[in-house]
Amino acid sequence: MLPYVSNQRLRLSPSRVSEFENCPQLYKYRVIDQLPQPPSLDAERGTLVHTILHDLFENPAAQRTPQSAIDLLPSRWRAQMQAKPELIEMVTNEKEWLDRASSLLQTYFTLEDPTAFEPTHREIHLENDLSPEIYLHGYVDRLDVAPTGEVRIVDYKTGKAPKPGWEEKALFQLRVYALLYLKTHAVVPRLLQLIYLGDAKTVKSTPTVSDLESTEKTLRRIAKDIEESVEKDYWPPKPSRLCDWCYFKSICPAHNS
Ligand code: SF4
Structure with a gap:
C-alpha cells in the first residue's frame, strides 16, 4: 500500500499529516490513488524563491545582498522551466512573475541579515x-x-x-x-x-x-x-474553504452528489 x-x-511527514487532517478524501486522492496534479503556480513560485534562498548562502557572507539574490533569478528560473516545461505555458506574464519573486526576495532581507551568520x-x-x-x-x-x-x-x-x-x-x-x-x-x-x-x-x-x-x-x-x-477504506471528504483551491473538486463526492 x-x-x-x-x-x-x-x-508520515508534516505535509502528509496536515493533508489527512485537512481532508481525508484529499489524502486518498494524492497518497493512496496517486492521482496526477498539474503544477500550482503558487507552489512553483515558492520553489523558485526557496532555491534562491538556498543558493544565496553559497556566496561568502559579504556577498549575500538583495542584488545577488535577484541576480540568481534568471538562471534558477530557466533551470526550473527546463525541469518542468509545462511552466512555460502556465506563466503567461513572465515579467510579472519574476517581479513578484523578486519582491519576495527583497522582503527576506527586511527580516533577516544573511551576512550576519553561517547556516x-x-x-x-x-x-x-x-x-x-x-x-x-x-x-x-x-x-x-x-x-x-x-x-x-x-x-x-x-x-x-x-x-x-x-x-x-x-x-x-x-x-x-x-x-x-x-x-x-x-x-x-x-x-x-x-x-x-x-x-x-x-x-x-x-x-x-x-x-x-x-x-x-x-x-x-x-x-x-x-x-x-486504510483498513476500512474510509476517506470522508471534509469540505472547507480549501475546496476552492482543490484540483480534485470536480470529482469529489462532497461537490458532486
Ligand atoms: S474538494 Fe474539498 S472536500 Fe473534496 S477532496 Fe478537495 S479539499 Fe477535500
Whole structure:
C-alpha cells in the first residue's frame, strides 16, 4: 500500500499529516490513488524563491545582498522551466512573475541579515522511526547551530502569516522537525522560526520537551486514524474553504452528489 515504506511502516511527514487532517478524501486522492496534479503556480513560485534562498548562502557572507539574490533569478528560473516545461505555458506574464519573486526576495532581507551568520544545514532531511510501525521524516529549509550549541530551525513561506490565534497550527510543522532533531541528536532546538515573505512577518516559538511530547502524541493519534482509514477504506471528504483551491473538486463526492 502506497502510504507505507518497506516492511509496512506508515510514512508520515508534516505535509502528509496536515493533508489527512485537512481532508481525508484529499489524502486518498494524492497518497493512496496517486492521482496526477498539474503544477500550482503558487507552489512553483515558492520553489523558485526557496532555491534562491538556498543558493544565496553559497556566496561568502559579504556577498549575500538583495542584488545577488535577484541576480540568481534568471538562471534558477530557466533551470526550473527546463525541469518542468509545462511552466512555460502556465506563466503567461513572465515579467510579472519574476517581479513578484523578486519582491519576495527583497522582503527576506527586511527580516533577516544573511551576512550576519553561517547556516549549518540547508534542505536537511531528518528521519526517524517513531515506532516499528511509523516512519517520520521531513525536509528542513535551514537549521543553524550556534557556536554555543543552540539550534534554530527556520522555514521560509512565500505566503502570508497566519491570523492571530492560528500560529500554533502553523508551528506544528516545525515542532515535528524539532521532534525529529531531538530523536536524532538528543537536543531540544532552542528556537523555531517561520519567515513569511508574503507580508514580512515572522512567527517564533521556543519549544519545550512537553511541547514535543505532545507533538509526538498527536502524530501517533493521526497515524492510528490513517491506519483505520486504510483498513476500512474510509476517506470522508471534509469540505472547507480549501475546496476552492482543490484540483480534485470536480470529482469529489462532497461537490458532486
Ligand atoms: S474538494 Fe474539498 S472536500 Fe473534496 S477532496 Fe478537495 S479539499 Fe477535500
